[in-house]
Amino acid sequence: MGVLDKKIVVLPGDGIGPEVCQEAVKVLQAVAEKFNHTFTFRYELMGACAIDATGTPLPAETLEACEWADAVLLGAIGDPKYDKDPSAKVRPEQGLLGLRKALGLYANLRPVVAYEQLLEYSPLKPERIAGTDILIYRELTGGTYFGEKGRDENSAYDTCTYTREEVERIAHQAFKAAASRHGILTLVDKANVLETSRLWREVVQEVSQLYKDVQVDYLFVDNAAMQLILNPRQFDVILTENMFGDILSDEASVIGGSIGLLPSASIGDGVGVFEPIHGSFPQGKGKGIANPIAAILSAAMLLDYLELPTEAACVREGVQKAINSNILTQELNKESPYTTEQIGNFIAYTVLEGDEVEPHKSNIEIGLSTII
Numbered sequence: 001m002g003v004l005d006k007k008i009v010v011l012p013g014d015g016i017g018p019e020v021c022q023e024a025v026k027v028l029q030a031v032a033e034k035f036n037h038t039f040t041f042r043y044e045l046m047g048a049c050a051i052d053a054t055g056t057p058l059p060a061e062t063l064e065a066c067e068w069a070d071a072v073l074l075g076a077i078g079d080p081k082y083d084k085d086p087s088a089k090v091r092p093e094q095g096l097l098g099l100r101k102a103l104g105l106y107a108n109l110r111p112v113v114a115y116e117q118l119l120e121y122s123p124l125k126p127e128r129i130a131g132t133d134i135l136i137y138r139e140l141t142g143g144t145y146f147g148e149k150g151r152d153e154n155s156a157y158d159t160c161t162y163t164r165e166e167v168e169r170i171a172h173q174a175f176k177a178a179a180s181r182h183g184i185l186t187l188v189d190k191a192n193v194l195e196t197s198r199l200w201r202e203v204v205q206e207v208s209q210l211y212k213d214v215q216v217d218y219l220f221v222d223n224a225a226m227q228l229i230l231n232p233r234q235f236d237v238i239l240t241e242n243m244f245g246d247i248l249s250d251e252a253s254v255i256g257g258s259i260g261l262l263p264s265a266s267i268g269d270g271v272g273v274f275e276p277i278h279g280s281f282p283q284g285k286g287k288g289i290a291n292p293i294a295a296i297l298s299a300a301m302l303l304d305y306l307e308l309p310t311e312a313a314c315v316r317e318g319v320q321k322a323i324n325s326n327i328l329t330q331e332l333n334k335e336s337p338y339t340t341e342q343i344g345n346f347i348a349y350t351v352l353e354g355d356e357v358e359p360h361k362s363n364i365e366i367g368l369s370t371i372i
C-alpha cells in the first residue's frame with residue numbers, strides 16, 4: 001500500500017464549483033499524506049470561466065490536460081448570464097457536454113443513499129426512505145443531448161437517437177453492477193411512446209440473457225418518477241437514457257435530504273471524470289453554504305477508479321463521521337454553524353487522524369492549520 005504517483009486534473013468551473021472542489025482536493029491531499037502517495041494537481045478552465053478567459057467553454061489546453069491525467073475532478077459549470085439568455089450561441093454547458101463526448105464517457109454512475117442520521121432532513125417520511133440504496137446508470141453521450149438539433153424563427157427540434165451498441169455497452173456495465181449488488185436492474189424508458197425506448201428495451205432483454213441471476217424490471221419514466229418517491233427501496237440499479245437519468249437523479253437526491261450529497265463518476269473509453277450531480281448553485285457562491293460532501297464523495301469515487309479502495313473507504317468514513325456528528329451545511333440543518341470550508345477541514349482531518357477526532361469546533365480549526 002502507498003507510494004503511488006497520480007496526476008489529477010481539477011476543473012473547478014463556476015459558481016460554487018471552486019469552493020466544493022477546494023474541499024475535495026484538501027481531502028485528496030490528506031489521503032496522499034496518510035497513505036504516502038503523490039497526487040499532482042493541475043488546474044484548468046472549463047465553463048463560463050473559460051469563456052471569459054478564452055472565448056470558448058472547453059479550451060484545447062483543458063482537453064489535452066484531461067487526456068494526460070489519470071483522473072479528472074470537476075466542480076460545476078454554469079452562469080445565470082447564459083441561463084437568462086436563450087439566444088447565447090456559446091454556453092458553459094457546451095464545455096461539459098464536449099468533455100464527456102471527447103473522452104467517450106458514456107456511463108454516468110450516480111449513487112443515491114439515505115443516511116440514517118439524515119432521515120429527518122428529507123421532506124419525505126423516514127419510514128418510506130430508510131434503507132434506500134440505489135445506483136443510477138445514466139447514459140451520458142447519446143440521446144437528445146447529442147442528436148441533430150435546429151431551429152428557425154417559429155420552430156425548433158432536438159432529435160433523440162441511440163444505436164444498439166450505445167445501449168449494449170452501458171447495459172453490460174449496469175448488469176455487472178446489479179449482479180454485484182442486490183441483483184435487480186430496472187430499465188426506465190418510455191417504450192409505450194418512443195422508438196428509441198423500444199430499442200433500449202429490446203437490447204436490454206437480449207443482454208439480460210447473459211445475466212440470469214439479475215432480475216430485470218421495466219418501468220415507464222413517468223411511473224418511475226412516482227415510484228422513486230413512493231417506494232425508493234424497491235430499486236437497486238436503475239439503467240436509463242441520458243435525459244431521463246438527468247431528471248430522475250435530481251429527483252432522487254431529495255430522498256437523501258440534499259442534492260449537495262450526491263456524487264457521480266463518468267466512465268467510458270477515456271479518463272474518468274468525477275463530479276457532484278449538482279450545478280453551480282450561483283445563489284450560493286461565496287457564502288460558505290455549499291455542501292462539499294457531493295464533491296468529496298466524488299473524490300472517493302475517483303480513488304476507487306484509481307484502484308485505491310482503502311483510501312476511498314477512508315474518505316467515506318470521514319464523510320460518515322461528519323454526518324454522525326451533525327457537521328452539516330444549512331440546507332440540511334438550518335441551525336448548523338458550519339461552513340463549506342469547516343466541513344472539508346473536518347473530513348480531511350478525520351482522514352488523517354481516524355477515530356481520534358472529536359467533533360468539536362476546535363478540531364475543525366486544528367484541521368485548518370494541519371492541512372493547509
Ligand SMILES: NC(=O)c1ccc[n+]([C@@H]2O[C@H](COP(=O)([O-])OP(=O)(O)OC[C@H]3O[C@@H](n4cnc5c(N)ncnc54)[C@H](O)[C@@H]3O)[C@@H](O)[C@H]2O)c1
Nearest residue numbers: 076077078079083259260277278279280281282290291331
Ligand atoms: N454538472 C454541472 O456542472 C451542472 C449540473 C447541473 C446544473 N448546472 C448548471 O448550474 C447552473 C444552476 O443550475 P440550477 O440552479 O438548475 O441547479 P443547481 O444544482 O446549481 O442548484 C439547484 C438547487 O440545489 C441546491 N444545491 C445545489 N448544490 C448544492 C450544494 N452543493 N449545497 C447545497 N445546496 C445545493 C440549491 O438549493 C440550488 O438552488 C445552471 O447554469 C446549470 O446549467 C451544471
Ligand SMILES: CC(C)[C@H](C(=O)O)[C@@H](O)C(=O)O
Nearest residue numbers: 078093096097246277278279
Ligand atoms: C449542466 C448540464 C449540461 C448537465 C446535464 O444535463 O448533464 C447537468 O444537469 C448534470 O446533471 O450533469
Ligand SMILES: [Mg+2]
Nearest residue numbers: 246247250277
Ligand atoms: Mg443534471
